[in-house]
Amino acid sequence: MAGRIMLKRDSGKLIFATIRDRSGDLQLFISKAAVGDESFASIKKLDLGDWIGANGTVMTTRKGELSVKPERLELLAKAVRPLPDKWHGLNDTDTRFRQRYADLIVNEQARRTFEVRHEIISSFRRTLHEHGFTEVETPVLHVESGGAHARPFTTHHNTLDMQLYLRIALELHLKRLIVGGMERVYEIGRIFRNEGISTRHNPEFTMMELYQAFGDWNDVMEISETLITQAARDAIDTTVITIRGEEIDLAEPWPRIRMVDAVSERLGQQVHPSQPVEELRSLAEAHGIRWEERWGGGKLVEALFEALCEADIVRPTFITGHPTEISPLARADRADPWLTERFEIFVDSRELGNGYSELNDPVEQRRRFEDEQLAKEAGDVEAGTIDEDYLRALEYGMPPTGGLGIGMDRLVMLLADVGSIKEVILFPTLRHEVI
């Protein structure tokens, strides 16, 4: 067997060493008599952190610990740097994130978190496979930056001499594949947003997006529950998690609340994006929201929701019926053109996912893009532009489709029960280290 020396207890002619590989810890019982004087002397010189290989027999010590008694022991790789404190581990977040290798060596918690991450992602792939979805890969380098409200990273291709954007969403390419007749596609991929860094935001993060032809928002809400509940079973062996001290069973149906109803209930008066914008502005002002001139009723309703309702959401909840104004790619509600057939999944006040019945009318989509373009020209740096190729795709005919996006990093945070996104990303974005 092979492993890294994590602990060493030297009692003269007998050395106990705890070695670790990815499957766990094992004790070596190294007897001077069994390995010979010369070899024993070199084993005495081994340090914590060294990688060794050993051949021997399985035995039990007097205290009953299963051990291996080596006849031969080989140094595989020397650790020149000392390991962090064997008892206290590595606490300094700066060192833990910059030197993740050291963090993983000594912190069990860090190893577990990334195992949970792996189990969640592979669980998603299994569930989606069972539902007949095809995994695809779409470009990271985009000519147009679309599919979400976010500031992109820009880059440049030398030979083509063209400006490119790192993708901020997977959406528009995946829906092109629905036009192409692939019917059920998904991608789990990295996206990039040139925005602030916080406990919930990293400039590059992992998104799962799926699109299902002949489905709508109700179908993808159902898939959301299935994906996440099954991921919990696979990754942490339970669907019951504790959020803010409250025990919550993910397997129970998630409440569905319309955004306008949540705000109305909170305010004690009906709110709707169709009402005069002045009324909504004064409501916003009454609650300390700094609104902007270009905001319509829809944006104001969203701002009210964020200010008044978001903080109170603990258990997974579908907030539905987002205003059309803030949902340029979602199909309008068949019963209310001011709202869309859209939902966001909120858990513990954080947005975890987003989905809707996709807008598949190229004429209506062009109108929405034009509104985006106007907002961009008016100074909204996150607004999109008119993606002519996407419109051309829609003109070939996109079947009615339901779409869903889930922020994988935040899902890992939820199930692994860690408070910072840096804990679920192996190498989070940090400033330059001054050495």
Place this chain on the structure above:
RNA sequence: GCCUUCCUAGCUCAAUGGUAGAGCAGUGGACUUUUAAUCCAUUGGUUCAGGGUUCGAGCCCCUGGGAAGGCACCA
């Protein structure tokens, strides 16, 4: 970008403005059944960097760097 807090040995942490320390790791020694082994001895410092105040600064002040949390933005 803003606010608050933090940065001392390889790691985890101490140190009223008055000689920079402990535990672990390392080094030397004792020990053939340990479990963070134990015991004896011992090495190790540009106190994040630079400036200032002071007889004297790890500690007070200023500037810069990095981190964490919060706010803003967002998923």
